[in-house]
Amino acid sequence: MSSDQLKDFYNRLHSDLANVERKSEDEITIDDYKGIHDEFTRLLKTLDVCDNQEAAYTTEKSIEELDDDLQRLSSGCSELQLSAMSECVATASCIESSLISNFKRDIPDDARGFQMVATQVAELRAQLIVAQIVLKALLSKSIEDISEGRFLTTDIHYAQTETWDAKEEQLVQLLNSLRLKASAKGIPLDTEEQLMTEVRCLAKEAIEHVQQGLQQRKARDEQLISFFKECSKLILWCRKQISNLEALQEPDHIQAFCATLAESYKTMSSNFAVLVQNVYPYVRANHQPVRQALEEANELWYYLLVFAFERLSKTLLEIHPKSPLDVQVDKYAAYPRHVLSFLDALEEFFDDVSTKKVLFAEDIPGLCARCDEVRMIIQKHESSLVDGAHRFAVRARAMRNAYTFLREALLTRLTFLSSTADIVINSKRRQHEFEECVRELKSWAADQAHGESWRDIYSKIVEIKRMIERENENIECRKVATDTQ
Known part of the structure; x- marks a missing residue:
């Protein structure tokens, strides 16, 4: 919120207070203070809304920054992997130079042949090291990263069965061809043999991992498509x-x-x-x-x-837009008394005309009997009707006020989702168990009331009451745990 808006809010409140202070004590009413209070409350709500909007904007910016960091991290990992491969190649070159320099002194007559074999051994080791690094990287990928579109060009040859079989055959042939040559030149191949065994095991695991990941991703994508x-x-x-x-x-x-x-x-x-x-x-x-x-x-x-x-x-x-039903009920709560007064007046009228010759004189006894029936019904239900109407009016007003808060809670933007199916099923099961226990208790009380002393029955009731209290405590603990999650 800008400083000009805050200043405007302050000036309005200050103006309202100044207007009240100018009045004398006799002129000041509760409405003056109520108006100031309402204005202050409205301004507080406005400030809260602004704060919430600012917080939401800050959160969105933070999420965008996290996405940018994730993209930079992914690109950094790819660059690091390529850098590691380059370092492996450089290391292989150093090994080659070291082997050549060490064995040249021992076999000076066959230096050219020794150099050729050592170079081939170094190339084999470099290829095995690169394959080892790439396969370990493939095994470390999660299902989110296992996607043909996300693989590097170099990784595709190790992730697909056809291309890896060709690569593996090439490495095995190279190792087999070097065994006799390296043995004749005195060059050990123990490291290369171990690397080859490890790489073949890693390749098998990596291909299975990638295939499983692709299948899981395909199943997940199909599930999400159906869900959406x-x-x-x-x-x-x-x-x-x-x-x-x-x-x-x-x-x-x-x-x-x-x-x-x-x-x-x-x-x-x-x-x-x-x-x-x-x-x-x-x-x-x-x-x-x-x-x-x-x-x-x-x-x-x-x-x-x-x-x-x-x-x-x-x-x-709402019977009428300006007259809610609870107001109408409260207004006509005295209806039974009015009916009784009307019946009294009607009976007096019948008494007066019964002595006179009128056209409906024959119907007067029947009408009087009907009036007596209505009077008995009204007198029987007079108090309950009045009290019920009054209670209805009170409940309607209370419900209208309570519903305002309920509506606000229901229409609040959702921030948390949870599956409550297990809780509902468990609560239903416990409810059925409780009802069954109550039925058993009633049956037991009916069978045992005449056979045991009332003191024994009371002790059993106390025990059952404690069991119910413990059950209620467990339910409250589960509710607290669920709310915490």
């Missing part, structure tokens, strides 16, 4: 339902839509749970495309549920 397709279907379905609900205006249509949504809630929740369960390893590995798709789908699903509830609430609880 299913996730897109859910997102499109939620958006379509939101559009359909926005177009509905008739209360009957809205209620029918919400009833259909309630019927499909279990199926949709199961679909979301299966979707998360299938890609949960990628969620735990913080695979960003998967997380973003799941977050978008879940946010739209929550918004659809909240939007449907609000439309249904407005239809059922």
Whole structure:
């Protein structure tokens, strides 16, 4: 937030306070202080939003910097690998020079032949060392790095079976041809033999690792393609339902839509749970495309549920835009008393006209009997109707206030995803076990109440109560552990 905006906020608050201070004590009302408080609260929320936006921008910049560092690290690894290969070649050249210089003194008559064999041995060792380094690098690659498009040109010859078989055959032939020559010249090949054995083992492991990695990557890509397709279907379905609900205006249509949504809630929740369960390893590995798709789908699903509830609430609880149902209930809570007064007046009227000759004189006894029936019903339920109407009004007001916070929590942007299928299944299983224990307890109490003393029964009840308390403590501990994860 800029300094000019902060200065503007300060000037507005200062102006409001100055206006209040100019008034006398008799003129100052609670509304003046309430206005200042509301303005101050609004400014605090504005500052919080700005801080959150700045924090989000900083986080995005940090992620971009990490991506740049990763790219630089990858390129650096490739350069380091090429540099290592160059150093190996240089080392081989040094070995060649050393062998030639050492053995020239011992065999001065056959220097040219010795130099040729030593050069071939050095070339063989250099090729084996390079192959050893490349194969170890291939074995160290993760599934994310095993991709034909990410292999260096030099690595492809070692990662493919056909090209490596040709390379291996060439190295074996060279080693076999050098055995007799090196033995005749007194040059040992123990190091080359060990390198050849190690390289052949590494090549077998590296090719299997690369093939397995390519297969896993192919299976993962197919799984992710299927996941994104299913996730897109859910997102499109939620958006379509939101559009359909926005177009509905008739209360009957809205209620029918919400009833259909309630019927499909279990199926949709199961679909979301299966979707998360299938890609949960990628969620735990913080695979960003998967997380973003799941977050978008879940946010739209929550918004659809909240939007449907609000439309249904407005239809059922808001009889008139300016007169909510709870206000109407509170207003007409005295309806039973008015009905009783009306019945009293009606019976007095019937008493007056019963002595006179009127057209409906024959119907008066029946009407009086019906009035007595209504009076008995009203008197029987008068207190419960009034109390129930009042409690409904109180609950409606409380629910309206509580729903504001619930809506804010539901529509908050998702930052964490977790699979709760195991927790739900475990809780359901424990709930069934608890219900079974309660049924057994009731059966036992019915069978044993007459056969044992009440003190024994009380001790068993205390023991069961302690067991239930321990079970509740375990459940709370699991909830805390789940929230921590």
